[in-house]
Amino acid sequence: MNICILIVDCLRADHLGCYGYHKNTSPNIDSIASQSVLFKNAYAQSNWTAPSFYSMIAGKYPPTLMINWMDQKINRDFVVLPEYLAEKGYLTGIFTPFKILLNPNAFSSHFTEAKELSLNEKALPEFREWIKKAKNSFLFFHTAEYVHEPYFADKQDVQMFLDKATSVPDNSEIVKILTSKHTKKTSIMDISRKINTHLKIPSKNEIKYLIACYDAGIYHIDRFVSDIHKVLQEESEDYLFMLIADHGQAFMEHNYIGHGIGLYNEVLQVPLVVDYNNSGSFQVPETVQLMDIFPTIIELLEYETDFKLDGQSFAQALKGQKLNNDRIAFADGSPRICVIKNNYKLLTTYLKYWDFKTYSKILQSHHRIRIRDLLGLITQFGREKLFDLRKNSGETNNISRQEKEIHKQLRAEIKNVLDDVLSEMRQSDEAPIDEDIKKQLEGLGYL
Numbered sequence: 001m002n003i004c005i006l007i008v009d010c011l012r013a014d015h016l017g018c019y020g021y022h023k024n025t026s027p028n029i030d031s032i033a034s035q036s037v038l039f040k041n042a043y044a045q046s047n048w049t050a051p052s053f054y055s056m057i058a059g060k061y062p063p064t065l066m067i068n069w070m071d072q073k074i075n076r077d078f079v080v081l082p083e084y085l086a087e088k089g090y091l092t093g094i095f096t097p098f099k100i101l102l103n104p105n106a107f108s109s110h111f112t113e114a115k116e117l118s119l120n121e122k123a124l125p126e127f128r129e130w131i132k133k134a135k136n137s138f139l140f141f142h143t144a145e146y147v148h149e150p151y152f153a154d155k156q157d158v159q160m161f162l163d164k165a166t167s168v169p170d171n172s173e174i175v176k177i178l179t180s181k182h183t184k185k186t187s188i189m190d191i192s193r194k195i196n197t198h199l200k201i202p203s204k205n206e207i208k209y210l211i212a213c214y215d216a217g218i219y220h221i222d223r224f225v226s227d228i229h230k231v232l233q234e235e236s237e238d239y240l241f242m243l244i245a246d247h248g249q250a251f252m253e254h255n256y257i258g259h260g261i262g263l264y265n266e267v268l269q270v271p272l273v274v275d276y277n278n279s280g281s282f283q284v285p286e287t288v289q290l291m292d293i294f295p296t297i298i299e300l301l302e303y304e305t306d307f308k309l310d311g312q313s314f315a316q317a318l319k320g321q322k323l324n325n326d327r328i329a330f331a332d333g334s335p336r337i338c339v340i341k342n343n344y345k346l347l348t349t350y351l352k353y354w355d356f357k358t359y360s361k362i363l364q365s366h367h368r369i370r371i372r373d374l375l376g377l378i379t380q381f382g383r384e385k386l387f388d389l390r391k392n393s394g395e396t397n398n399i400s401r402q403e404k405e406i407h408k409q410l411r412a413e414i415k416n417v418l419d420d421v422l423s424e425m426r427q428s429d430e431a432p433i434d435e436d437i438k439k440q441l442e443g444l445g446y447l
């Protein structure tokens with residue numbers, strides 16, 4: 001089987017037509033979704049790329065892996081999806097524009113082939129060539145332009161998504177930095193940090209304009225997604241296509257911009273559109289999470305396994321069967337965590353469940369303690385927040401005092417997850433950072 005997981009970095013589910021968005025950002029994706037299986041409540045395991053990616057390919061909760069950066073390797077004690085498939089004779093590969101992921105000793109070391117690939121005219125022929133290489137292949141196809149900041153879609157496209165009341169902000173430093181193709185990553189990190197620590201407050205008009213640029217970015221990649229899907233169909237006897245995102249993107253809904261901070265749904269709820277050999281079109285309301293992809297692929301390929309994964313297969317949903325409604329999603333935005341079950345969401349922190357000594361094991365996996373970790377530590381003194389996502393999708397109304405029984409149930413779910421995590425935590429295998437990678441990390445503002 002040719003398996004292609006297409007990851008659009010930062011693509012939030014609610015900005016796609018097939019997830020109910022009111023603007024026409026995604027006509028082609030909507031068309032694929034109308035003939036595929038659409039998971040209405042799919043969640044990423046984290047609010048930023050690294051933990052989300054590693055968790056996805058290991059089928060494990062992020063803290064279990066004790067990985068916090070893209071230049072680390074998953075501990076050998078765990079089975080990793082691409083390595084597992086390679087042992088079964090699959091050709092495995094990763095395409096990504098992120099050089100950091102291509103460190104041959106780190107994330108990409110779990111794949112047989114790795115290639116730096118940007119969204120340009122070469123991308124589609126490269127993909128066609130890849131698919132033709134083997135009957136059994138697994139491609140982790142990561143795109144991180146247009147929808148990931150800076151949002152540099154064509155200005156004409158941006159006009160299509162501007163409301164009448166929104167003007168093009170003149171002389172806005174925020175807009176200039178976040179929408180220029182050649183902005184340095186460090187400038188993006190700087191301005192986002194200022195906004196997220198409330199040293200700089202964007203105006204409503206600036207935010208609306210940035211959203212129009214983000215939507216135009218989705219519109220730009222929409223055709224590309226459809227082309228990839230078509231090539232996969234044309235060139236494969238047997239295929240599995242998944243469109244996902246590693247996390248979403250915030251636009252000040254909860255006073256944050258970008259990603260990597262907070263665990264509200266704008267950064268956590270992602271698209272999951274699956275076409276398995278054109279096997280039918282269904283909508284799946286039950287909760288699923290990205291680390292469910294690993295066990296799902298194993299079930300579809302009918303392999304027997306003797307190792308434990310934290311995810312749960314959703315393969316039966318691809319055949320039109322109902323999933324159990326007791327499934328949960330857990331996400332890590334260290335030190336924050338959350339769990340979602342039956343459209344209720346509990347937002348809390350590790351320190352409500354663990355003492356500091358236990359929690360510091362997670363901090364050990366960090367290259368450095370960042371501002372958000374320190375800010376997050378303060379949140380332990382705040383109350384846990386419980387939301388009813390059906391009635392309050394904006395997550396503004398904390399109902400933890402009114403819904404004591406549900407609060408108790410979700411606390412028990414988090415406790416189960418964290419007990420599991422604690423019994424299985426393994427330090428990542430450190431990959432030596434070479435000078436090139438170090439420079440790239442510095443460029444991204446990580447070191």
Ligand SMILES: [Zn+2]
Pocket residue numbers: 009010048049050246247
């Ligand atoms: Zn990402």
